[in-house]
Amino acid sequence: MVSCFLFNYREKSSDIQQPLTPERYNYTDILSMSNNFKDKIGEGCFGTVYKGQLHDDYSIVVKKLESFKVSEEHFINGVSRISGIQHPNLVPILGFCSEGSKHVLVNQYMPNGSLDKYVGNSDSFSWEKVWEIVLETGQGIEFLHGQSGGGIIHLDIKPRNILLDGNFRPRISDFGIAKLCRKKHDLVSLYGRSETMGYVAPELMVSRDFEAVSCKSDVYSFGMIILEMACGRRHVDVDAINSSKVHFPTWVYELNERGDLEFENLTKSDTMIARKLFVIGLWCTQTRPSDRPSMTRVLEMLETDLDDLEMPPKPVFISAQYLRERELDSPKEMLLPETMERSS
Structure with a gap:
């Protein structure tokens, strides 16, 4: 009975979402959305994570990538590829910013943490x-x-x-x-x-x-x-x-x-x-x-x-x-x- 439940659960959760086109923001937008990087909620291998808000009060995560030494073209092409990867068990990329050495990703906020x-x-x-x-x-x-x-x-x-x-x-x-x-x-x-x-x-x-x-x-x-x-x-x-x-x-x-x-x-x-x-x-x-x-x-x-x-x-x-x-x-x-x- 448990195996049957799991099989059905797997089918239900593997539906693939439609690809979304990430929004490109300038760095001024990022500063505004993150309130000047005020609300730090984590730090990982690739950079520091802050909680932010879009204009419609939709909670987001702003990930400031600090370990990257890549060109703007390389970064944008890479984000374009991975943003099209959509699955119910992946955090969607909503937007990004790339200005010179500044690289930022904007993700959906997950209220229950990690x-x-x-x-x-x-x-x-x-x-x-x-x-x-x-x-x-x-x-x-x-x-x-x-x-x-x-x-x-x-x-x-x-x-x-x-x-x-x-x-x-x-x-x-x-x-x-x-x-x-x-x-x-x-x-x-x-x-x-x-x-x-x-x-x-x-x-x-x-x-x-x-x-x-x-x-x-x-x-x-x-x-x-x-x-x-x-x-x-x-x-x-x-x-x-x-x-x-x-x-x-x-x-x-x-x-x-x-x-x-x-x-x-x-x-x-x-x-x-x-x-x-x-x-x-x-x-x-x-x-x-x-x-x-x-x-x-x-x-x-x-x-x-x-x-x-x-x-x-x-x-x-x-x-x-x-x-x-x-x-x-x-x-x-x-x-x-x-x-x-x-x-x-």
């Missing part, structure tokens, strides 16, 4: 709502990877970039911004930020020529979010609890092996949801990109009976420093050291 406010609190949502958030976020990522026509790899999937609308429906933000980075090292340098590190796929931490980028990199980031939602705690909390460095997916896997996952007070249907999310999250965070499922496969797994899902191998943690010391000949296919055995 998922970052709720991850780590097991009482934030019911298990059914957790399921819906995971499912719809996955649909948005799958759309970016294939159905959007642009083959968009997000490269910065994390709770802070999953916004929640008035109905707590997830909307992915900052999609396509990676395409606006003209120089690859401009994007790679962003991965050093603390709020991003834990969600970055291992291969992106070691590739010098950016050849390791693939849709599987987003799958890894999504898997980390799934595990956090299922555990009710952040991956950084686990690191803080333990004296030695801990690989969050490995920690989750070992909890399951010891039978220490807490399901005592859950209903049968909620337990099924929780266990399935653990299994899928562990598949998504496999070390080798080729061992991770595609987003299409992830959505299929979400709609598959728990008994039909195979438990993945134990994830193996390899530090970025270890890999950098050993220059990989093929960053597209990370190879585990011979001394490290995969657990079955």
Whole structure:
């Protein structure tokens, strides 16, 4: 019965909106809409975010991009491409500004903030709502990877970039911004930020020529979010609890092996949801990109009976420093050291 509900829910939420033409504003307009950047509501890898208002009192978000060194032509062409990507689980781009070195995006405001406010609190949502958030976020990522026509790899999937609308429906933000980075090292340098590190796929931490980028990199980031939602705690909390460095997916896997996952007070249907999310999250965070499922496969797994899902191998943690010391000949296919055995 749950699988039937999810199938119908997926069909309903995958309707594609009609493309909109973003409005081009001058910088004076931006200053007016943002009240001179007075109401700061966030700061991320690509810049600072402010709440603003259009002339009709429609709430908006003004994203002041501060890490971009691109020409006006490049920026406008890029915004034109990504603004046509419309999906119920993506934050629409309403407008933009590009004047010299000033680059700004205007997005729809999401009143319930980001998922970052709720991850780590097991009482934030019911298990059914957790399921819906995971499912719809996955649909948005799958759309970016294939159905959007642009083959968009997000490269910065994390709770802070999953916004929640008035109905707590997830909307992915900052999609396509990676395409606006003209120089690859401009994007790679962003991965050093603390709020991003834990969600970055291992291969992106070691590739010098950016050849390791693939849709599987987003799958890894999504898997980390799934595990956090299922555990009710952040991956950084686990690191803080333990004296030695801990690989969050490995920690989750070992909890399951010891039978220490807490399901005592859950209903049968909620337990099924929780266990399935653990299994899928562990598949998504496999070390080798080729061992991770595609987003299409992830959505299929979400709609598959728990008994039909195979438990993945134990994830193996390899530090970025270890890999950098050993220059990989093929960053597209990370190879585990011979001394490290995969657990079955």
